[in-house]
Amino acid sequence: MNPFKQLIGQPQAVELLTQSVIKNRVAPAYLFIGAPGIGKRLGAKCFIELIFNNANQYQNIVNHPDLLWVEPIYQDQGQLITVTEATAKGLKYKVPPAICLEQIRGIIKFLSHPPLKAHRQVVVISNAEKILEGAANALLKVLEEPGKATIILTAPSPDLILPTLVSRCHYIPFYRLNITAMAQVLKQTGNQEILQHPMILNISVGSPGEAITYYKKLQSISSELLSEVTKMPYDNLQALEMAKQISRNLDIEVQLWLIDYLQHFYWRQGCKRIIVQNLEQARNSLLCHAQPRLVWECTFLKMLI
Structure with a gap:
């Protein structure tokens, strides 16, 4: 079975990667480029399974002894904490996750040993745009002399x-999916209910992964609150109450997503451009760690002007 049958909507990437294995021309390093949630991670897994000659089933390939998967992490008092671990523990950090020098040293150590089962080793570095400067310089040396290994960024x-x-x-490009491919992926992953939410599909712009993430965020907002914030406040009291409810009931990540949702909603309603611009200013303020309730109060009060 060709593992790439699981990757929908990326024929060019599938062809390039498949031919490199068939012709025995697997490169020392690849750069998978494309928006979040369109198949880069799945594409890497399928490619690795093909390289390893289907040594494992797709769902187990990440456990292969000749594969090292590196992702951005948080550093907390000398400990490296993955995003998944931080989310499970409810930990919040002001500094975003990054790929640090210690992780690159881990790659060097991994590659210093010969492959155990496959004919080559593979290292995947997800979200390579988050590599810190010192780590990037160390990675450059690895790419210059990868040995018998393939590195995927x-x-x-x-x-x-x-x-x-x-x-x-x-370079391996990945593209945003058309609506037919989007629907196929969402149905295949058991998320077909998202197809009933045109706003989510529009905001995700051809990314099924983002559509799934956005839908989860939408589900975390009560229907009553969502109904309120999609109406223009009619007086100062209501504007202040809306700001209070948002800051009290939604965490910062959901608040930031709500700004995207409202921008798209108001734009489609034909509202004044200044409203969309005010929401963008609110996003910037939240990202600068301004007090959320005050940010939303100012944003909604400006809508009354």
């Missing part, structure tokens, strides 16, 4: 990665 854009790293990688 994934990122949304090559502009977010050091040009010296990009120049050493074989």
Whole structure:
């Protein structure tokens, strides 16, 4: 079975990667480029399974002894904590996760040993745009002399990665999906109910992964609150009450997503451009750790002007 049958809507990437294995021309390094949630991670897993000659089933490939998967982490008092671990423990950090020098040293150590079962080792670095400068310089040395290994970097854009790293990688583009492919992925993953929410599909712009994430955020907002915030406040008291409810009931990540939702909603309603701009200003304020309730109060009060 061709593992790439699972990857929907990326024929160019599938062809490039499949031919590299068939022709025995697997490159030392690849750069998978494309928006979040469109298949780069799945594409990497399928490619690795093909490289390893289907040594494991897809769902177990991440446990292969010749595969090392590196993702951004948080650093907490000398400990490295993954995003998944932080989420499970309810931990919040002001500094975003990153790929640090210690992780690159872990890659060097991993590659210092010969493959155990496969004919080559594979290292995947997800969200490579989050590599810190010192780590990027160390990674450059790895890419210059990878030995008998293949290194896969994934990122949304090559502009977010050091040009010296990009120049050493074989470029594999991933594209946003059309609506037919979106529907196929959402049905295949058991998320077909999202197809009943045109606003979510519009905001996700061809990314089934983002559509799933956005739908989960939408579900975390009560229907009553969502109904209120999609109406223009009619007086100061209501504007202040809406701000109070948002800051009290929604965490910052959901508040930031709500801004995207409201911008899209008001734009489709034909509202004044200044309202969308005010919401963008609110996003910037929240990202700068301004007091959320005050941010929303100012935003809604401006709508009354």
